[in-house]
Amino acid sequence: MQTYLAPQWRIKSKVGVVVESLSYTDYEKDNTDTLSLKLAPNSKMPKFGDRLDLFLGWNKLYFFGGFYVSAIKESYKHGFSIDATSINFNKELKEKKSRTFKNKSVADILRSIAREHGLKSKISFEHASSVWNALEQIDESDSALCMRLAKEYGCSYAIKNDTLIFIDRDIKQYKRPRYKIDADSCISLDIEYMVTKHFKSAEVAFTDKNGQEHTIIIGSGQQPKKRMSVHANTQQEALVIGKTRLKEINTAKTKGTLRALGQVLFAGGLLELKKGKSKEVHLITQVQHSLDKSGWVMNLTFESAIKGK
Numbered sequence: 046m047q048t049y050l051a052p053q054w055r056i057k058s059k060v061g062v063v064v065e066s067l068s069y070t071d072y073e074k075d076n077t078d079t080l081s082l083k084l085a086p087n088s089k090m091p092k093f094g095d096r097l098d099l100f101l102g103w104n105k106l107y108f109f110g111g112f113y114v115s116a117i118k119e120s121y122k123h124g125f126s127i128d129a130t131s132i133n134f135n136k137e138l139k140e141k142k143s144r145t146f147k148n149k150s151v152a153d154i155l156r157s158i159a160r161e162h163g164l165k166s167k168i169s170f171e172h173a174s175s176v177w178n179a180l181e182q183i184d185e186s187d188s189a190l191c192m193r194l195a196k197e198y199g200c201s202y203a204i205k206n207d208t209l210i211f212i213d214r215d216i217k218q219y220k221r222p223r224y225k226i227d228a229d230s231c232i233s234l235d236i237e238y239m240v241t242k243h244f245k246s247a248e249v250a251f252t253d254k255n256g257q258e259h260t261i262i263i264g265s266g267q268q269p270k271k272r273m274s275v276h277a278n279t280q281q282e283a284l285v286i287g288k289t290r291l292k293e294i295n296t297a298k299t300k301g302t303l304r305a306l307g308q309v310l311f312a313g314g315l316l317e318l319k320k321g322k323s324k325e326v327h328l329i330t331q332v333q334h335s336l337d338k339s340g341w342v343m344n345l346t347f348e349s350a351i352k353g354k
Contacts, residue, residue: 052307052341053106056082057098062127063088066337069099069109071312073330074201075192078131080112084124090117097129101334101341107309109334111206132204138162138188146180151194154180158187159209170200170213172285178278179254197275199289199351201313212313214328215292215351222314224329226305228321232342236301243295244271249287251277263287293351299327300348307334307341316347326350 056062063085070079080099084090091097095114100106112129119125132138146154152173159166182190195202195211203210213219228234246264251274253259261283273290277283303318316327327347334343 051338052336053100053102053104054336055100055106057100058091059095060089060091062091062097067099067335069101069334071110071332071334072203073312073328074195074203076203078110078112078203078205080110080127080129082127082129084126086124088125090125091127093117094133096133097127101307101336102309103341109311131206133207138204139186141184141186141189143183143185145182146177148176148178149180150174150176151198155191155194155209155211158191162187162209163207164204165208167208167210167212169219170198170211171215171218172198172289175282175285177282197286197289199293203313216315216326216328217352221328222311223317223326224308224310224314225317225319226303227319230305232304232306234301234303236299239298239300241295241298242269244269244291247271247273247287247291249283250274251280251283254278259283261287263291296349296351298349299325301327301346303345303347305343305345307336307343310343310345315350316345 054064054067056064062082064082065085066083068081072078080097091114093114097112097114099109099112101109110131112131113133114127114129116128117125118128150173152168154177155168156166191202191211199214201210201212201214245267246262248260248262248270250258250260259280261280263284271291271294273287275283275286277286310332312329312332314329316329318325318327328350329345329347331346332343334341
């Protein structure tokens, strides 16, 4: 059995933050990364909105991300703890607005949103250059719009380190980092394999900008055929969204969790899980790192990795 060595960590901030223990939860998409710190008695107190940079490691420190203080908690006579998030909530990402993006590619729309909020952008997916005649944003926040587009185009959307990230979930379209773990080294490991029905084609219904209803066929047109309705103004938009959904539906479904000794590993990467002489590849959707003076453990959640043709 591996010995738990004392891990190293450092919090870089405007003031001298001294930490006794920490928990960091990293998400592949949709959720905001969170950092929780238990402060030492001699620690200075950060202010709301202060940036905290997290470094973790064993023999060497690695940058894990930047966070903004969102809550300060006091446990009377026991000290203080800090909650921080990967999004600076002073920004207006969740403020609802109404507008129309005309004749813009999906990538240009996302870059425009990033610039409005003072964010950098990292955009890489198969249909990034697809142009919308008119993309309506009605009583919808920029964050909600990005999540809607991510679902339609089969992408991971997140904001990390002051960067709007929008990348293809199809591992053949975007090269993700890979992390190797031997199943025998895990503290615990549970995987569920689910039966997946394979569809040869899809029947996609949509309503164009003039209110006219249309149906298009994707694939061979043969049975079994998946029927779906999508939000699109043109046949090209419906075709792209329909192809993405059909690819996701036809991906073999697995989901699992594991607990292991901590290592430098991030959500959104690929888990190469060795089980005896076999190897499985999964997409890491969530990682929780927990550290104190006695050790570093991590809890992973993972699912099927989409492999398009």
